[in-house]
Amino acid sequence: MSENIQQKIEDLRKELHQHNENYYLLDTPTISDYDFDMLLEELRDLEAQYPEFYDENSPTVRVGGGITKVFPTVQHKFRMYSLDNSYDFDDLEDWEKRIIKTIDEPVEFVAELKYDGASISILYENGKLVQAVTRGDGFQGDEITANVRTISDIPLKLKGDFPEHFFMRGEIYLTRKNFDKINKQREEEGLDPFMNPRNTASGSLKMQDSGEVRKRGLSSVLYQFISEDIPAASHWELLQKAQSWGFKTSQQAKLCTTLDEVKEFINFWDVERHNLPFEIDGIVLKVNSLKQQRQLGYTAKSPRWAMAYKFKAEKVETELQSVSYQVGRTGAITPVANLKPVLLAGTIVKRASLHNEDIIKKLDLHENDFVYVEKGGEIIPKIVGVNTEKRTEESKEIEYIKNCPECGTELVKIEDQAIHFCPNDLHCPPQVVGRMIHYVSRKALNIDNLGSETIEQLYRERLIENPADFYVLTKEQLLPLERMAEKSAQNIISGIEKSKEIPFEKVLYGIGIKHVGETVAKKLVKNFPTIEDLKNATVEELCQVEDIGTKIAVSIVEFFANSENILMIERLKSYGVQLEKGESTNEVLSNVLEGKTFLFTGKLSLFTREAAEEMVEKHGGKNISAVSKNLNFLVVGEKAGSKLKKAQDIGTIEILDEQQFLDLVEKQ
Numbered sequence: 001m002s003e004n005i006q007q008k009i010e011d012l013r014k015e016l017h018q019h020n021e022n023y024y025l026l027d028t029p030t031i032s033d034y035d036f037d038m039l040l041e042e043l044r045d046l047e048a049q050y051p052e053f054y055d056e057n058s059p060t061v062r063v064g065g066g067i068t069k070v071f072p073t074v075q076h077k078f079r080m081y082s083l084d085n086s087y088d089f090d091d092l093e094d095w096e097k098r099i100i101k102t103i104d105e106p107v108e109f110v111a112e113l114k115y116d117g118a119s120i121s122i123l124y125e126n127g128k129l130v131q132a133v134t135r136g137d138g139f140q141g142d143e144i145t146a147n148v149r150t151i152s153d154i155p156l157k158l159k160g161d162f163p164e165h166f167f168m169r170g171e172i173y174l175t176r177k178n179f180d181k182i183n184k185q186r187e188e189e190g191l192d193p194f195m196n197p198r199n200t201a202s203g204s205l206k207m208q209d210s211g212e213v214r215k216r217g218l219s220s221v222l223y224q225f226i227s228e229d230i231p232a233a234s235h236w237e238l239l240q241k242a243q244s245w246g247f248k249t250s251q252q253a254k255l256c257t258t259l260d261e262v263k264e265f266i267n268f269w270d271v272e273r274h275n276l277p278f279e280i281d282g283i284v285l286k287v288n289s290l291k292q293q294r295q296l297g298y299t300a301k302s303p304r305w306a307m308a309y310k311f312k313a314e315k316v317e318t319e320l321q322s323v324s325y326q327v328g329r330t331g332a333i334t335p336v337a338n339l340k341p342v343l344l345a346g347t348i349v350k351r352a353s354l355h356n357e358d359i360i361k362k363l364d365l366h367e368n369d370f371v372y373v374e375k376g377g378e379i380i381p382k383i384v385g386v387n388t389e390k391r392t393e394e395s396k397e398i399e400y401i402k403n404c405p406e407c408g409t410e411l412v413k414i415e416d417q418a419i420h421f422c423p424n425d426l427h428c429p430p431q432v433v434g435r436m437i438h439y440v441s442r443k444a445l446n447i448d449n450l451g452s453e454t455i456e457q458l459y460r461e462r463l464i465e466n467p468a469d470f471y472v473l474t475k476e477q478l479l480p481l482e483r484m485a486e487k488s489a490q491n492i493i494s495g496i497e498k499s500k501e502i503p504f505e506k507v508l509y510g511i512g513i514k515h516v517g518e519t520v521a522k523k524l525v526k527n528f529p530t531i532e533d534l535k536n537a538t539v540e541e542l543c544q545v546e547d548i549g550t551k552i553a554v555s556i557v558e559f560f561a562n563s564e565n566i567l568m569i570e571r572l573k574s575y576g577v578q579l580e581k582g583e584s585t586n587e588v589l590s591n592v593l594e595g596k597t598f599l600f601t602g603k604l605s606l607f608t609r610e611a612a613e614e615m616v617e618k619h620g621g622k623n624i625s626a627v628s629k630n631l632n633f634l635v636v637g638e639k640a641g642s643k644l645k646k647a648q649d650i651g652t653i654e655i656l657d658e659q660q661f662l663d664l665v666e667k668q
C-alpha cells in the first residue's frame with residue numbers, strides 16, 4: 001500500500017516538474033493552469049497525509065521556475081515567493097479565519113488584479129535602475145537588465161522623494177493588442193503564431209537581442225516595494241508612493257475593509273476582465289498592514305498574508321454544426337469545429353480548433369453533438385466535452401476526411417504526431433502560396449513590400465506559381481491589382497531586383513526544402529558551396545555534415561530528384577539569383593589562431609557552436625569536423641563524450657574548456 005502511495009507521489013512530482021519546465025523555461029505549457037493546479041493540489045494532499053515522503057525539492061515546496069544558461073545568475077537578496085491559490089469564496093473565508101487566529105485585530109485587504117505575465121525584481125539605487133532579475137527558482141534568477149531597460153513604462157530614473165536603495169517588484173506583460181500585432185507579423189513571415197500573451201511576454205524577456213525585445217512592446221505594472229527600511233506602515237501607502245516616484249502601479253487596486261468588499265471586487269472583475277486591454281488570471285489579495293504581514297510570515301513557498309483568487313475558465317454549451325478542414329501552408333490539416341454562435345468570455349465564439357483526429361476520437365464526437373466549449377490560457381477556444389444526453393440515435397460519428405479539401409490528393413498521416421498532411425506540396429494551393437510567402441520572408445530573400453495578400457492575389461490571377469515567377473513580373477502586371485499604387489508596384493519590382501544580391505545560404509533556406517531551416521542551410525553551404533554540389537550529393541555525403549541526419553538528407557535528395565524543382569532552380573539561376581557561395585565576406589579580426597584547427601564538442605554554455613566556429617574563422621583558424629591527428633584544439637562543453645576520449649587517446653590534441661578558448665582568442 002505505502003509503496004503504491006510513494007510511487008504515486010513520485011509520479012506526480014515528476015509530472016509537475018515537467019510541466020514547470022514547459023511553462024517557465026520553454027514557455028510552452030501543454031496543460032491548462034487549472035489542470036496544473038489540480039494536480040498540485042492532489043500532491044499537496046498526499047504529502048500532508050504521508051509526511052514520511054517529504055522532499056525539499058517537491059513542486060509543492062519549491063517555486064516552479066529556473067534559471068537559464070544564457071544570462072548571468074543573480075542571487076535574490078529577498079526571496080521571491082509564489083502565491084497560494086484559491087478558487088472559491090469558501091477558500092477565502094478559511095484564509096481569513098486563519099489570519100484572525102494569528103492576529104486578533106481588524107484586518108484590511110488590498111485587492112489587486114493578478115496580471116498574467118512574468119515577475120521581475122528591479123533594483124534602484126539613488127533613483128536609477130541598476131539591475132533587473134527574473135524570479136527564477138525564487139532564490140536566484142536571470143539577470144536581464146538590458147532587456148528590461150527597453151520596456152518604455154519602466155522608469156530608468158525616479159522622481160520625488162525616493163529611498164536610496166530598494167527593490168521594486170512587478171509583472172511584465174503584453175497587451176492583447178501588441179500580442180495580436182506580433183502574431184500578425186509572424187503569420188506574414190510564415191511562422192507559427194504564439195500561443196498566448198503570458199508565454200510570449202515571458203519568452204520575450206529571455207531573448208538575447210534587446211533590440212528585438214524592444215520591438216515586442218512589453219508593458220509593466222509594479223506592485224511591491226521591498227527594502228530593509230520601509231518608508232510606510234501599509235502596502236496601500238507604499239503603492240501610492242511608488243506611483244509618485246514614477247512607477248506604473250495598478251489603477252484598479254482597491255483597499256477593502258471587509259471580505260464582502262473583496263468578494264464584490266472579485267465578482268466585478270470576473271466579468272469586467274474581458275474588457276481590459278490585457279489578460280489577468282485572477283485577483284491578488286494582500287493584508288494591508290505591514291506589521292500584520294510580518295506577524296503572519298511565510299510558508300515554504302508563499303506568504304501567509306497574500307492569496308491569489310483564480311478565475312475559472314468559462315465554459316458554455318453549444319451545438320456542433322459541422323467540421324471543416326483547413327490546409328496550412330506546410331500542408332498540415334487542421335480540423336475546425338463550426339459551432340452555433342455562443343457568448344463566451346466576452347466574445348462570440350463560432351469556431352473551435354479540434355487539433356487532430358486523435359482528439360476527435362477521444363471526444364467521440366458525433367454530428368450535431370452538443371459540446372462544452374472552454375476558453376483557457378489559449379486564445380482559440382476548445383471543445384472539452386460532449387453532452388451525450390442530448391445526442392440523437394441517428395447522429396453519426398464524425399469521420400475524418402481522406403482527401404485534401406483543397407486539391408483532392410489523398411492525405412498522409414504522420415503516426416507519431418497524429419497529424420494528417422497533404423503530400424502535394426508543389427500544387428496544393430495553400431502550400432504553393434505558403435512556399436512563395438516563405439521565399440520573400442525576412443530571413444530568406446527579404447523582399448519587402450511583397451506581403452502575403454499580394455502574393456495570394458498574384459497567385460489567383462495566375463501570375464505566379466513558384467518563386468522563379470517573381471523575377472519576370474512587370475509593373476504593368478502589378479498595377480491592376482486591388483489597392484496597388486504606382487509607388488508600391490515600383491517598390492515591389494525593385495525589391496525583387498535587390499533580392500538577387502541575397503547570399504546563397506538565405507536563398508537555400510528560401511526555396512523551402514522540407515526540414516532545411518536557417519541553420520541547416522548555413523551548414524550545407526559551408527560544405528556544398530554551389531547548388532550543383534548540393535544537387536549531386538548523396539544521402540551518405542550529406543549525413544557527414546555535422547547535425548545533418550538521414551531525415552534531412554533524404555528530404556534534400558528528394559527535392560533535387562523532382563524535375564519541377566530543377567526547372568525552378570535553373571530559372572532562378574538564369575535570372576541571376578545567388579546559387580553559389582560568395583567570396584567569404586567574413587571580416588577578419590585577427591590572426592591569433594592562424595594555422596590552427598578547432599573542433600567543439602559537448603553542450604556549450606558560453607556561446608553557441610555556430611558563434612564559436614565563426615570566432616575561429618574571424619581569427620584566422622579553421623574548423624574541422626572530426627577528431628584526428630590534424631586537430632590542434634578540442635573545445636569541450638558539458639557532457640563531452642567519445643570525441644574527448646578519442647582526443648585524449650591521440651595525445652597531441654590540446655583540450656580546452658570554453659573559457660580557455662575565449663582566453664586564447666582574446667590573447668591579442
Ligand SMILES: NC(=O)c1ccc[n+]([C@@H]2O[C@H](COP(=O)([O-])OP(=O)(O)OC[C@H]3O[C@@H](n4cnc5c(N)ncnc54)[C@H](O)[C@@H]3O)[C@@H](O)[C@H]2O)c1
Pocket residue numbers: 019020022023024029030031032033034036037063064081082083085112113114115116117118119120135170171223284308
Ligand atoms: N499550465 C502549466 O503547465 C503550468 C505549469 C506551471 C505553472 N502554471 C501556473 O502557474 C501558477 C503557479 O505559478 P506561480 O508560482 O508563478 O504563481 P502564480 O502565478 O499563481 O502567482 C504568483 C505570481 O503572480 C504574479 N502576480 C501578478 N499580479 C500580481 C500582483 N498584483 N501581486 C502579486 N503578484 C502578482 C507574480 O508574478 C507572482 O510571482 C500555477 O497556479 C499554474 O496555474 C501552469
Ligand SMILES: [Zn+2]
Pocket residue numbers: 327404405406407408409422423424428429
Ligand atoms: Zn492539397
